[in-house]
Amino acid sequence: MMAKFKAEGNLENANRNISAYNAFINLMDTAVEVLQNKKYSVSQYADFIESGITGYESGSVPPAIEQVNVGNVQRSMIHKVKAVFLLGANEGKFPGISLDEGLLSDNDRGILQSCNIELAPDTLTHTFETKFLTYKTLCLPSEKLFISCPSMDMRGGTLRSAYIFTVLKKLFTSLTVEGMVTGVKKPFDEYIGTPESTFQELIRLMASSKDTPVQPGWVAVKRWFEGNKQWSDRIRLLYKAFHIHVPSEPMNEQLAGELFGQPLTGSVSAFEAYTNCPFAYFLQYGIKARERKIAQITPLGIGSVSHTVLEMFFHRIKENNLDYNDISEEYMNRCVLEEMKRAASSFWGKNILDSKRNEYLLNRYGNTLGLTVKTLVRHIIGGEFRPINQEVIFGGKSSLKPVSETSEHNRAIISGKIDRLDVFKEGDTSYIRIIDYKTGSKALSMEDFYYGLQLQLPVYMKAIMENQDFFKRLFHTNEIVPAGILYYNIDDPIVKTNYTATSAEIERLVAKQLMLKGLVLDREPVIKAMDKNFTDQSDIIKVKKN
Template identity: 25%
Template sequence: MLDFSSLPMGATLLAPAHLHPLIRQKLLQTTHGLLGLRLYTLNGYLSAQSLEDAPSEASILFAYRERIKQLSSSLHIYQEAALTSVFLKECMQCLDDLKIWQIPLSVLNEQEEAHAERKTILTALYPIETQGDLIVKAIREIAHKDAHMVYIYDAFFTPQQQQLVNLLVRQGATLLQDEEIPHERKFYHAVNKRQEIEGCAQYILRHEMKAEDVAITLADTSYIPILEQIFNRYHIPYTNLVASAASSIIVKRAHMLLNYYLQPTQEHLLACLDCGIFHEETLSSLLQYLQIYQKDFFQPFDHLQTLSTTSHILNETDVAKLKEIEERAEIARQHIAEQLRPLMHPASYEEMLLTVLKLLKNSLGNDMQQSAVLQDVMNVINEVYPYIKEKDDITFLLQLLADITVHSTIHQLQGVSVTSLKQGSCTRKHHFLLGATQNQYPAFMAKRGIFDEHYYETLPYPSMEHRYQLHLKQLRKLLNRSQHLYISYPLGTYEGKSLEAALEIEQMFDERAKPYPLQEMYEKADIALTITSQTAHALFVRNQQIKGSISSIERYVKCPFSYFLRYGLGIREPMKLGFADSYMGTLSHYLLETLTKQQGKAYTSVCETTLTALIDKEIDALQEVFSDMRTRLQILRIRIESSMIQTLRRLASFEEHSHFQPWQQEREFQYEIPVTSDVTLALHGFIDRLDVYDDILCILDYKSSAKTLSETKVFAAMQLQLLTYSIVMAKLEQKEIMGAYYLSLKNENIPHPAGKLSRRKPVTYTPIEKADLQDAIIKTHRIHGWTMYPNVSLLDDEGTHVSGVRCNKDQLIKTSKLYDLHSIERWFTSIYQQLAKRMLDGDIVIEPSEDACLYCDFHAICRFHGMPFERKAMVETDDSLYRKGEDEDA
């Protein structure tokens, strides 16, 4: 960078804003420092020459809007668009161009209707003072002043800025120019932008460049977060001088409040509550409550406190949680409603806006940056308040508030300077230009929108070709100041779309680009997690027992880390808010449990009146809790009744051909397996249903959808439930086990073709009979499981209701596989002991099985994104798995 130490006392230095920190740093190293020197941008210098303050963009746009309203009735093409902020901003930009380049309105084209309307609009808006008027006044002031004490850093200039620079030079100003020096040029490419930045970082380190001697210009500002990540990893100091503007939470809060004022819906209320405006201790409970219930926010929340009915679907814990949420929500509601009431029923727009600003101020912490944004919001509201006369004006204000952003500040200057192509770079020994693709370089901005290049062609305004050539000249000036220039571009995007170097860049080199020299090294990520055995004992063992349900053990098999979080650390999944879909499955389960208790084997022939009464009682209880869901619950009432009637009808056929009687429902059990000399695995659970015939038991487990029992999954410990039930009941009841089966409560869709067509000669058509359809229904809804007792005809004397059971050619009911429970018990004991020992050893590896992550509430914690792990058999089985049948068995 130039040496500014020779600038005289009282000098004025003009330079781009992003270079001011670097210039100040340079000046502070000189004898006089900043003493007697004024540092401005070009636009800042212009403002200083004018005695008037520039009007804000917001006030100009509101004034434009007022003027357009008076014209709207005479507009046809732009009647709707003319009142939008986008259209008005384009008008303001065009008018500034007309004023600065002294183009009279009389030359505007009006041959076509669209051109005539645009001229009408611009003519109406022209008298409203804008930034362009003040620039013109300032230029007139400068034209009569001596500028010998003005020094201009020769940076990147727009056509308008170049015009001002030329004027200042004519008035005696000095243009500080870096000499164009002969330099080394290199041209590289990389696979993608990440590898391009990686190559740049390695190049700096490999050639031992001083960070203070390096400047990086980014043609694509999306490189910034990746550059920061890679340079931090390589410990290369840098200063990001790219002017970035991020959205502000204060602006978002202002939007939420004004939207709620315009449309006081629950959606907008939730948005206000969820963006940090209020800091109530019980705010989270209020948000949960409002996600469940549609309530008038300004009326008390108390309907759960007077519940008069009990539900078998909602357990007492869930109801107690809902009541607690309501109590805490009411506390927050009272405080927040008091603050929001002036917003909902203001005496004037002034009171409403003051309420918004008060709430925004109260939401601030100690963040000085956000305080500055709040001041910007207050300034905009103060400037445009005289124009706010109706709610539509508030909507327009929202569009303008969206333009308020948080600008990044530089806290420390160090190392490599990083700038964007539109800013230009400072002069340093080594200069890297990254991302020089056709899409990003030379980044010339043509006129677009309503007043595009086609429109400007009709005006005495610098042509696009002239502006383009000036743009290229400015870029060449910046690129030719360093001793070493390195230009690179990526060959493609992350998605695989190919990219090419900019033509203007390729013309600078005689040779094609070379691959960036890049040294790559990959290390396999180790995701194995363990805890010490002492920690494992402390987390998992209570009173010399590892306690849990079979489903919790299956959870460990599917993902040990998930088990560790839930049952080791005790992290509970969040309560499912609102009416869960699982309630319908729970209701079906409860209905069958109740009917089999009351009616025994005759439960399938229960009258519809009794069934309806049971359903109504439960739906009424749900309706009292979820009072906002009356319509949905009435629909569900009809659906569950229809579905249950169909289920009972098809189960009637099963019961008719079974000699077993319903015996017990929700049978609780305890079962212990020794693991070590001082630790046992204590299993606890409930069995949905036990049927009995003499001293033989049949185990049925209700499911909401069809499910099968797979040998592969059983011995990989992914399906332990049914067979563990069998082992436990055989021991506790000292009875034979017929088998253990899944009984699906879902009524599957059955194809119902009109008939079958045979194309073999002779062609025949056989219509489908009603009996064929009934057979298809029975086949589709068979119970699935493992059979362990030879005389399977006791369970299904027809051979059609149990999967794997059939009537053979001798009219005997046989099963294709007959399992031996004693062998299964031996292997299961080994499986449970292996799993328990893994827990005690502290194995909590993140190795989820297929589908384990789909419904896992802890997925955000582990952030596993790899392929699922295949589960293999934990024991080696043999032919003793199968029980020998009778002589007739194959």
């Protein structure tokens, strides 16, 4: 029979017969073990066989056109489907977050892969693969695509939806996002689970239906929480929270004056923060909310440590009265290493170097700061401007007065700290150059300056000019002239070149990536004071001759 079904191509019936045959053989083996050599009547033996056959079940895939496949986005191989239900599309979950570089940087991986060493994908490849996977998943269905995500976790914390919601709404403007509050409601008993999950559902219900009567079932749930010793305090706090009235009126002038001070005093960064987001300004500079400090290396900490290392390096040069032309590369590397360890221990604590990972990260960033110091010294040697001071403070307790801005009824006092102040003297005139160090990519944008998003360097120069009497006495000069406001991006850039490039050619390409960027005075003597070798183009400042 089985051979006949196979010959006819009826594999389904053939498999059923094979399964039935195997089940019958197993039943006979069981009969031998159970019945042994005892004698039974025909009816008793028939009952035994019937009982065994009745309990037999054969599993097979239902021969239906419609079916549901459940799988993981990363591993499922699904094709030609009518509808896809994408669950859990939250930020960081779909698409997944980018991986950290880990012990090996992307540059390290590139070098090892060029030596035919097989490694896991780098962060760039992982990003591309994630984007492709997202595109592939969204394009799977031929008719319908449903995407959903939870808005809260089991503890009531907020969960953000994935960026694909924003992308799809831009592509298809008629799309709307439906929530549980506005969508179809589930039966009451489907909301009841563990005490924690039920409590979170109760919070959502109370938040969405303050003015509507609560279902009788939820009244019973409330009574249960009220009568339970472990939950009674939490339910009372919940009731209290929903009866707090939060005024929607803006903060009045008197309260703002008490909170922020009168006259208003702050740094340039603070006023830039207000322009970007008034609420963020309120949190940071009003109620002074701070994240809990964790002893781990962060970009913010790296920025602070970098400024300290550069400040102390130039302080050493000035204190020891050294000539920049006589400083060796070995001396620069030693200074950076010593100051890096000192600054890191001061900022993160002495135990920060106990971790091999932290030690590696700091050594790696120390190499970047070593390149930074060598580049800055090259800039100084290549021109006539010389650093006068580091971390120049104006406002507050400094002898330099702050920048003051007055409106009809209010007055703002702006203080700040200038990373580096350079001067070039020509006769009775002193030209001032301000340099600000940035650990990220930064360029001066006149548009951002116009809208108040990038005030730092212009305000710094204004502070110098408002204190020019002080600087005239300091430089023994009759005139102070602004010469430039410039950014230096602290970086160890990767440049594209071919395998035949020499070390000198690579260094020139790196130098072009590390030029000072910003605004300079349009006077050729001033530009040549920044770059002695300037003809048509400069390798120190990003300018060229028209």
